[in-house]
Amino acid sequence: MLQLKKIHKTFYPNTPDERRALNDVSNSLAPGDFVTIIGSNGAGKSTLLNILAGTLPPDDGEVWIDGKNVTSFPEEKRAKLIGRVFQNPLIGTAPNMTIEENMMISLGRTRRRSLLRRLTKKVRDEFQTELETLEIGLENRLTTKVGLLSGGERQALSLLMATFTEPKILLLDEHTAALDPSKEALVIELTKHLVEKQKLTTVMVTHQMEQAIQLGNRLWMMDEGKVIFEADEETKENLTVNDLLNEFEKVRGKKLASDRHLLV
Amino acid sequence: MVSSLYGALESGLIYAIMALGVYLSFRILNFPDLTVDGSFVTGGAVASVMIVGGHHPIMATILGAFAGVIAGCLTGLIHTKGKINPLLAGILMMIALYSINLRIMGQPNIPLMGENTLFNQISTWWNEVALDSFLLAPFNWLGISDYAPRSFYVIIAMILIVLLVKKMLDFFLRTEVGMTLRATGDNQAMVKSFSANTDRYVIVGIGLSNGLVALSGALVAQYNGFADINIGVGMIVIGLASVIIGEVIFGKQTIVRLTLAVILGAIVYRVIYSLALRLNFLDASDMKLITAIIVICALVIPNWLDQSQAKRQFKKSQKLNGAVNKEGDVHLATAKKDS
Numbered sequence: 001m002l003q004l005k006k007i008h009k010t011f012y013p014n015t016p017d018e019r020r021a022l023n024d025v026s027n028s029l030a031p032g033d034f035v036t037i038i039g040s041n042g043a044g045k046s047t048l049l050n051i052l053a054g055t056l057p058p059d060d061g062e063v064w065i066d067g068k069n070v071t072s073f074p075e076e077k078r079a080k081l082i083g084r085v086f087q088n089p090l091i092g093t094a095p096n097m098t099i100e101e102n103m104m105i106s107l108g109r110t111r112r113r114s115l116l117r118r119l120t121k122k123v124r125d126e127f128q129t130e131l132e133t134l135e136i137g138l139e140n141r142l143t144t145k146v147g148l149l150s151g152g153e154r155q156a157l158s159l160l161m162a163t164f165t166e167p168k169i170l171l172l173d174e175h176t177a178a179l180d181p182s183k184e185a186l187v188i189e190l191t192k193h194l195v196e197k198q199k200l201t202t203v204m205v206t207h208q209m210e211q212a213i214q215l216g217n218r219l220w221m222m223d224e225g226k227v228i229f230e231a232d233e234e235t236k237e238n239l240t241v242n243d244l245l246n247e248f249e250k251v252r253g254k255k256l257a258s259d260r261h262l263l264v
Numbered sequence: 265m266v267s268s269l270y271g272a273l274e275s276g277l278i279y280a281i282m283a284l285g286v287y288l289s290f291r292i293l294n295f296p297d298l299t300v301d302g303s304f305v306t307g308g309a310v311a312s313v314m315i316v317g318g319h320h321p322i323m324a325t326i327l328g329a330f331a332g333v334i335a336g337c338l339t340g341l342i343h344t345k346g347k348i349n350p351l352l353a354g355i356l357m358m359i360a361l362y363s364i365n366l367r368i369m370g371q372p373n374i375p376l377m378g379e380n381t382l383f384n385q386i387s388t389w390w391n392e393v394a395l396d397s398f399l400l401a402p403f404n405w406l407g408i409s410d411y412a413p414r415s416f417y418v419i420i421a422m423i424l425i426v427l428l429v430k431k432m433l434d435f436f437l438r439t440e441v442g443m444t445l446r447a448t449g450d451n452q453a454m455v456k457s458f459s460a461n462t463d464r465y466v467i468v469g470i471g472l473s474n475g476l477v478a479l480s481g482a483l484v485a486q487y488n489g490f491a492d493i494n495i496g497v498g499m500i501v502i503g504l505a506s507v508i509i510g511e512v513i514f515g516k517q518t519i520v521r522l523t524l525a526v527i528l529g530a531i532v533y534r535v536i537y538s539l540a541l542r543l544n545f546l547d548a549s550d551m552k553l554i555t556a557i558i559v560i561c562a563l564v565i566p567n568w569l570d571q572s573q574a575k576r577q578f579k580k581s582q583k584l585n586g587a588v589n590k591e592g593d594v595h596l597a598t599a600k601k602d603s
Contacts, residue, residue: 053457079459092457094450097443104440105447109458113440161458 001201002029002052002169007061009047021047022058023225034195034202034216038209038244043222045205049173052203054078066168080110083167085158085175092158095147099138099157102146103127106161130164134190152183156190163194170195172204176211191215209241223252270413272538276531277422278483279502281429283510283530284523285476286503292437293449293469298354299339300477300503302361303332304496307478308485309365312374315486321382325482332478333471335361340467365493372493381486383418390417418487429476430523437519445469498552505555506530508562
């Protein structure tokens with residue numbers, strides 16, 4: 001479903017600030033795989049996600065989605081295949097538009113947008129049914145402006161909007177990092193539910209090891225632009241936070257101490 | 265006095281189309297587009313040249329509007345593909361249009377006296393159906409015929425045209441494409457992540473906006489009976505003033521309400537304009553200054569009101585707290601000192 005072939009990315013090349021964000025990353029996901037990516041700051045997690053989404057072009061290497069080489073696709077063209085939830089809850093939705101209008105825009109992801117008024121009673125009913133699955137009462141607030149919702153509600157809506165049109169790949173970029181703990185639990189629960197329901201191939205970046213272990217069937221640990229540790233379905237089942245910390249120490253020959261508080 | 269108010273209503277209705285264009289760029293796309301000062305003249309210039317050349321005035325008006333669409337699309341292109349900041353892109357286009365407009369017109373002023381303009385045409389039709397006597401009847405009946413306008417044809421025709429433009433805009437903004445256009449002004453990153461080419465939406469949106477502005481320019485030239493190279497100066501500020509006055513007085517809850525508010529705002533602006541001109545110490549040339557002051561006040565005063573209201577509410581809640589904690593503590597003491 002998703003293939004990364006020898007991806008390289010360097011920021012500020014040939015300057016004193018030069019940073020190798022990704023160094024020869026190759027990997028692949030089968031349909032329905034859910035991989036969580038962990039790593040300290042600057043490990044290249046977000047760069048990898050941005051290259052998948054097409055926000056950044058790779059210096060070298062190819063991205064294949066669903067059997068197609070999408071490396072040269074601009075972001076908006078690639079978005080036909082990708083659903084995405086951002087870290088900042090404000091980025092995933094348009095604040096001055098209503099819930100139903102926002103959902104209408106997400107509905108246009110996979111097809112050509114028309115010059116007709118497509119927001120009919122039937123479509124509204126569908127939206128309502130979808131919103132009910134969130135179980136936070138948004139189904140009764142279709143005409144509320146999204147700017148009036150809380151961060152957690154907005155992120156839940158973003159998640160629904162990114163998933164309900166069944167993207168080939170779902171990208172989650174630390175999508176709970178900006179939420180308070182109770183909302184975080186809610187959004188994680190929803191993520192689990194929505195991904196399982198539609199068997200979406202998912203890539204989730206997170207700062208929290210526990211979250212990374214709890215969700216998904218695969219796990220990649222990144223450091224200095226490389227995937228330094230991979231867990232498949234079997235290994236992941238018995239994985240603990242301590243295993244991950246030890247693994248990091250073993251591979252890198254250094255302690256994760258400085259980032260430990262961030263990762264747990 | 266009263267007749268000048270009818271004049272204000274007439275030109276208010278014509279300028280309302282320009283205000284709707286400014287609303288589209290400034291509010292919907294969040295793009296302060298200065299092209300307006302140039303494209304307004306372009307509309308008038310193209311229409312006038314065609315009318316003088318003997319073309320049908322409806323044709324001339326439509327092509328004038330279309331010239332504005334092209335100018336707007338160019339501004340959109342400069343901004344999106346050239347990655348030039350919106351204000352600068354608009355200024356560059358405005359300056360370029362000054363030369364282009366002079367080329368189109370061939371001279372700085374084209375008189376349309378005695379030409380077959382849209383309003384002459386409507387006037388002919390109007391006199392054939394003889395509706396004026398019908399509409400004037402209530403004035404005569406109430407004995408205030410002195411206060412009646414000479415003819416209703418401009419007002420009625422413009423109400424119909426403006427309502428048609430409003431209806432089309434309302435419809436468009438609620439279509440799928442229109443919604444995406446609005447979202448582009450609201451949150452570009454989100455629109456991109458849902459597979460829409462935001463560059464294309466900005467270009468089309470600014471094009472449409474300037475199309476409306478040029479349509480208004482074409483109508484103003486025919487209404488005034490001349491096209492002038494300088495008539496667009498400060499048009500963007502007049503448009504902003506109309507939008508802001510409309511929003512403040514008539515509210516901005518829904519799209520349908522907002523477009524109506526913008527139209528009414530344009531009319532109110534023209535009424536203020538004509539009243540200000542009647543004051544002895546003001547010249548017509550002072551109006552640009554007054555317009556600028558209206559816009560500044562309209563932008564600043566709501567902020568002040570919000571702040572002072574927040575302060576008042578804070579003081580009030582402090583007082584209430586003080587009254588509850590009668591035992592008295594530091595809070596109470598400070599609250600008392602304050603009051």
